[in-house]
Amino acid sequence: MAIESEATRAEPAPAGDVTDELLGESRWPPLVTIVVFMALNIAARLWLPGEAVVRVPWLLPTLEVALLIVLITGNPSGVVERRRLRRVALALVYLLVLAALWATSFLVADLIRGKGVANDASELLASGAIVFLGNNLAFALLYWLVDGGGPAARLRRPRPVDFAFPQHLSPEVAPPGWRPVFFDYLYLGFTNSMAFSPTDVMPLTHRAKLAMVVQSTLSLALFGLVVARAVNAFT
Numbered sequence: 001m002a003i004e005s006e007a008t009r010a011e012p013a014p015a016g017d018v019t020d021e022l023l024g025e026s027r028w029p030p031l032v033t034i035v036v037f038m039a040l041n042i043a044a045r046l047w048l049p050g051e052a053v054v055r056v057p058w059l060l061p062t063l064e065v066a067l068l069i070v071l072i073t074g075n076p077s078g079v080v081e082r083r084r085l086r087r088v089a090l091a092l093v094y095l096l097v098l099a100a101l102w103a104t105s106f107l108v109a110d111l112i113r114g115k116g117v118a119n120d121a122s123e124l125l126a127s128g129a130i131v132f133l134g135n136n137l138a139f140a141l142l143y144w145l146v147d148g149g150g151p152a153a154r155l156r157r158p159r160p161v162d163f164a165f166p167q168h169l170s171p172e173v174a175p176p177g178w179r180p181v182f183f184d185y186l187y188l189g190f191t192n193s194m195a196f197s198p199t200d201v202m203p204l205t206h207r208a209k210l211a212m213v214v215q216s217t218l219s220l221a222l223f224g225l226v227v228a229r230a231v232n233a234f235t
Contacts, residue, residue, distance in 0.1 A: 070088050151181075162207065
């Protein structure tokens with residue numbers, strides 16, 4: 001269930017959708033995205049069991065499963081429960097961001113020393129792609145949960161807090177009651193990682209700008225080193 005318009009927000013939620021209503025938007029887009037990435041991550045671990053970029057190979061899938069369980073079973077029926085759910089989800093997402101930093105550091109170290117997957121172009125590209133996707137997903141989840149206090153809090157905030165989307169800056173192009181949902185933050189994560197700078201979404205707070213700087217730096221390291229090394233290995 002997407003975020004409702006101002007005119008229909010007061011209507012009771014259909015049966016089975018109460019949790020989505022209290023969360024602020026549908027939980028299925030982030031759940032499906034995490035599951036897809038987790039499947040790719042596990043496939044890479046099985047393909048390269050001895051050459052995992054993260055030296056604890058099942059750390060990321062474990063964190064992702066824990067986040068899935070929290071998002072699926074969490075029932076934020078009250079203010080206290082909602083805050084607790086957000087704190088647990090944020091803690092897991094912070095761990096995913098730290099794991100992304102760790103994985104990128106190890107991959108760059110392998111490239112510098114010429115060890116591990118750095119010696120095989122196909123394995124290097126596969127590992128680099130998994131790390132790149134993991135970085136984008138981790139930061140997209142972070143942006144989604146941090147901006148304006150999270151999905152539920154954004155329903156009560158008519159103005160942008162951490163990120164200003166084009167619909168905020170030009171309300172005439174947005175439908176009534178528009179609010180950013182998870183896909184908007186996933187788009188933000190990918191565009192920031194590939195452009196190394198804001199595109200059409202503007203960071204407004206220091207924490208938003210710091211997060212985007214960290215993500216851009218990780219992406220620059222991956223693109224600059226992994227692609228260059230892979231091209232050299234192919235030739």
